[in-house]
Amino acid sequence: MKTSWRRLRQIEKFLTGEVTQMDSDLFRARLDRDEDLKSDLSVQRQAYQVIRDYARKQVQQEIAAIDQRLFNGGQSQEFQRQIHRIFS
Amino acid sequence: MTDLSDVDGNLQRMLHFETCYLEVFPAFAAFVHQRGGHLEAAREVFQEALLIYYERMVLQASIEGNHKYLYGICRHVWRRKNRHSGTHLSELTSSEIADTDGPYEEPSSHKLKALLSRVGERCMELLTSFYYHNQTMQEIAHAFGFSGERSATVQKYKCLEKVREHVKTKKMTYEDFLA
Numbered sequence: 001m002k003t004s005w006r007r008l009r010q011i012e013k014f015l016t017g018e019v020t021q022m023d024s025d026l027f028r029a030r031l032d033r034d035e036d037l038k039s040d041l042s043v044q045r046q047a048y049q050v051i052r053d054y055a056r057k058q059v060q061q062e063i064a065a066i067d068q069r070l071f072n073g074g075q076s077q078e079f080q081r082q083i084h085r086i087f088s
Numbered sequence: 089m090t091d092l093s094d095v096d097g098n099l100q101r102m103l104h105f106e107t108c109y110l111e112v113f114p115a116f117a118a119f120v121h122q123r124g125g126h127l128e129a130a131r132e133v134f135q136e137a138l139l140i141y142y143e144r145m146v147l148q149a150s151i152e153g154n155h156k157y158l159y160g161i162c163r164h165v166w167r168r169k170n171r172h173s174g175t176h177l178s179e180l181t182s183s184e185i186a187d188t189d190g191p192y193e194e195p196s197s198h199k200l201k202a203l204l205s206r207v208g209e210r211c212m213e214l215l216t217s218f219y220y221h222n223q224t225m226q227e228i229a230h231a232f233g234f235s236g237e238r239s240a241t242v243q244k245y246k247c248l249e250k251v252r253e254h255v256k257t258k259k260m261t262y263e264d265f266l267a
Contacts, residue, residue, distance in 0.1 A: 005245040008252075047251040048219060050203065054212055055220035057200065059101070059142060063135050066105050071131065079110060086117045087127050 011037075011044045101142070101221075108138060112155050116162045125166075133169065137162040146222045206254045211247035218244060 013019050014027045031038050070076045071083075113134055120130040141158045204212065214232055217223045223231070229240035 005242065005249075008245050008248055012248075043252050043255050044248075046255045047248060050251055050255060051212070051215045051219045054200065054203065055216035056139065056143075058216065060135070060139055062098075062102055063105055063138050066102065066109060067131055067135055070106070070109050082114055083117050083127065086114065086121050 007037075007040065008044065011041050015041070015045065015048075105138060105142075108141070108155065108158055109134075112158050112162070115159060116166075119163065120166065123166075133165050134162055137165045140165070146220075202258075203251075203254055206257075207247065207250040211250055214240075214244060215247050215251065 010027070014024060017024075019027065031041065070079055113130075116134060117127065117130050120126075120133070137158065141161050144157075144161075145154075210232075214228060217228050217231070218225070225237040225240050225244070228244075229235075229237050232240065232243075234240040234243065
């Protein structure tokens with residue numbers, strides 16, 4: 001069954017601390033007695049991790065592509081000469 | 089100052105990374121060379137440092153474009169790797185360097201493929217724009233062609249739900265596998 005957007009938003013706000021102390025305490029109290037909510041929170045935490053890992057992989061690939069272009073590409077010969085002088 | 093959370097986030101980011109290479113890498117290369125390191129090792133460390141720098145930069149907009157800070161991270165990563173191995177980095181093979189503790193566990197291409205087929209590339213782009221690159225919903229609405237923040241937010245939660253479903257399915261598969 002799909003989780004409602006309202007519930008997703010509530011969990012997100014709790015996890016990111018965008019709630020008042022009172023709301024946070026109320027949410028914690030609900031967590032203690034609502035196993036479904038506890039499970040939803042755990043899944044949402046994992047979902048954020050999946051998103052971050054995906055994004056990080058994208059950025060790593062972007063950096064690797066720039067590295068390749070600068071060290072192997074024909075348009076950055078001045079940079080390559082500069083670095084070669086350091087290691088020669 | 090470069091605004092990395094601009095509409096053309098990817099392009100801005102790539103340009104910023106290139107500037108970092110041109111302005112910081114030569115100094116770091118000299119640092120590595122003075123310590124007996126090789127170019128390959130300097131490139132490996134720089135790539136890792138640039139990722140760390142970007143993530144901290146996104147979290148703290150105040151240090152955007154601070155090349156001294158990037159240079160500091162490079163030196164820190166370099167020292168950490170040397171301390172970790174107890175030997176000069178130049179003596180390590182590139183696969184050994186890659187094996188030292190990185191900032192995270194890299195998802196396999198199989199996992200990424202499964203994720204993309206379930207969630208879709210556009211959804212992942214939207215989610216990463218918000219949860220990783222720290223763009224505002226207003227910027228996202230503009231970049232993705234939504235009529236406003238509200239419809240972008242609705243879409244964000246739809247996409248998040250898809251990732252949640254993916255996570256749950258993965259769990260089920262794993263449990264089934266154990267059974």
